[in-house]
Every structure is written in C-alpha cells, then in structure tokens.
Amino acid sequence: MTEENMPVKKTFLQDLNRLQFAFGLTIGIALLSLIGFFTLLFRNTGTAAPRTNTNTTAAAAPTVAPDTTPTGPVELTAITDDDHIRGDKNAPVTIVEFSDLQCPFCQSFHPTLQRLMDEYDGEIRWVYKHFPLDSIHPQARPAALAAECAAEQEKFWEFIDASFENQSLLGDTFYADTAKSLGLNTSKFNECYSSRKYEDKIDAHYDEGTVAGVTGTPSSFVNGQPVSGALPYAAVKSLIDTALADAS
Template sequence: MSLKPSVNSNDHIQGNANAELVIVEYGDYQCPYCGAAYPVLKELMREFGNQVQFVFRNFPLSEMHQYARPAALAAEAANIQGKFWEMHDAIYENQQQLNENLLTEIAEKLSLNMPQFKEDLQSSKLAEKVDSDFESGVISGVNGTPSFFVNGKKFNGGAMDLLELVRENAI
C-alpha cells in the first residue's frame, strides 16, 4: 500500500524537510505500542534527524482508547500556538496518566494561552484535521497503530525494525 495523500504542508514535520528519507507514522496517543515506539523514534531522530523527514499523522482508535481523540485534538490545538511537537512528546512521555486533566496540565506547562487552547479544542477545523489524517490512513491501508510509511510505501515492521533499517542504510 502507498501513502495517500503524499506528505504536504498540512503535515507535522520534524527533521530535515528536504531529506530523501521520509518516514510517516500514523499514531494513537493512547496506544501502548505507539508509546513503546516513541523512545525508539526519538532515538532515530537523535541519530539521523539531519537525514530524515519525520511526519506524524493522527490515527486515534477512539473505540478502544477514550483519550486518543482528545489527545490528538490537544496536540492540534497546541500546534496553533507553535507547540505541536512539545505537546506530542509530553503526551507520550506521560501516556500512563493520560486523561483530560493531563492534557490541560501539559498545555499549562507549555505556557499555552489557555483560553485560546480551550476554544481551539472545540474548533471544527481541528476535528476536521484529525478526521482527515484518520481518513488518509484508512485510504493508505493503515489497520492498526503505529503504522509506518517509508518514502510513501507501507513499512511492515515496528519502530525497532525501522531504526535498524535506517542504521543499515545510513549515509
């Protein structure tokens, strides 16, 4: 399966925007497997961030994880204030305590404008962004989280496999 749509300006991008190696993760903030993948992906970016473009797309499995969608919306609301990756990282680093209160606490710790943050959480535009990410995952063949795409092709392996692949092919 291939990635649809391709990485674009609506995506959250970390690393080298011009890298030849593009990794896309479809993730759910409450998924324990995504939580386990998080430190591995951080390591990958520490080692190869200047050679990799890393993209995160929301894929909240709301029926299984009641806080996955609120967390995705919180990250999108933080994005409006330029703090997407800080919120993304803080949610994964505190995944065991994930609930609505935690999301507010993180927003406060990140010094977000709280009235704006709370208003943005209710925004239909943010809900549409999360839904759009989710739909692109479905179209691209994502059937669980985390799901990775490398240069537009579905990668059938976990984060450790991905790190090993990048290490083996490191420039």
C-alpha cells in the same frame, strides 16, 4: 484353607492385578492425551505478542500484529507545510507515522523514532498523522484534538512527547496542565479544544491511513515502504539505511 481353595484365590488375585494394571494404563494414556492436547492448544494460541493496536472492541479476541514484511511502496498523500514535520523538511528519507496517543505500542515506539531522529539528523524527516482507535482508546481523539490546538502555538511535538511520556494521565486536566506548562496561551488553547476545532483534520488523517492500508497503530511508511507495528530500533534503522542508499 484347603489345597482345593488355593488356586481359586491365586487366580482371583491375578485377575485383580491385571485389572488394576489395565485401569492404571488407561488412566495414564488419558492423562498423556490431555497434556498433549493442552500443549498443542497453547502452541496454537500462544503467538508472539502483538506490536499493534487495532480498532476492535475490548471484548474481541486479541489481534496478532500484521505481517511486517514490506509488500512494496505505497503512494501517500503529498507532504505539505500543513503537516507536522520533525526534522529537516528537505531530508531524503521521510517516515510517515499513523499513531494513536493512547496506544501502548505507539508509546513504546515513540522513543525509537526520537533516537533515530537524533542519529540521522538532517537525513530523515518524521511526519505524524492521527489514527485514533476510538473504540478501544477513548482518550485518543481528545488527545489528538488537544495536540492540534497546541500546534496552533507551535508546540505540537512538545505536546506529543508529553502525552506519550504521561500516557496514563491523558484527560482534560492533563491537557490543560500541559498547555500551561508549555507556556501556551491557555485561553486560546481551551477555546480551541472545547470547540473540537480540528475534528475534520483528524478524520482526514484517519481516512488517509485507511486508504494506505493502515489497520492498527503504530503503522509507518519509510519512503512509502510500509512498516507495521512497533518494530525494534535495529529493524527500523535497517530500513532507513536501505532508503538512504536508494535515495543516493
């Protein structure tokens, strides 16, 4: 190789190195931008898991639980002896729950209210209202109908407890088996269930919830104060303590 050719080769190699560096830098910037984009996308869509089910189709995007911050007491329909009441009927604090027996969030919330009923014996009463999300829970309404038929024989709450404990089994066979295990008159129960006797009552509960602003389950009201979603035990306990203090 002659001395005249050496500068040409050196210049070519320098240009090639610069080109490789520029190309690598461009790729690096592009990768960082892509990573940043997906990170931002995840942060925007990776919201906290919802605590309620809403009446949407299964193909719809997940719905985030409504804001649980109380916005003021809601005037609900007056509680009567026809309502399903657990606890002392004259208790100073009333929890009205709109629920769906096939709703997984309602299932997780149920033990919370059971625990609070035990701890605040005589101080709170729990009123259960049906709010079946028919479009996503095909067994919600049949389960509610069966529960009402169990109520005819004074076994409403036992049926509700059994349904949440065995939520994956909901269906005609389960309803019949549960009626039998609870000692109900099965002929009377089956006739009641097959006739859909309490369809209008369930619709009335649903309409009542809608008027009160319920859009998903579980939705509860502590002395009229709205509580949306399956709140943890401590949060509900705090609301009850406040309601008791206000009632004293």
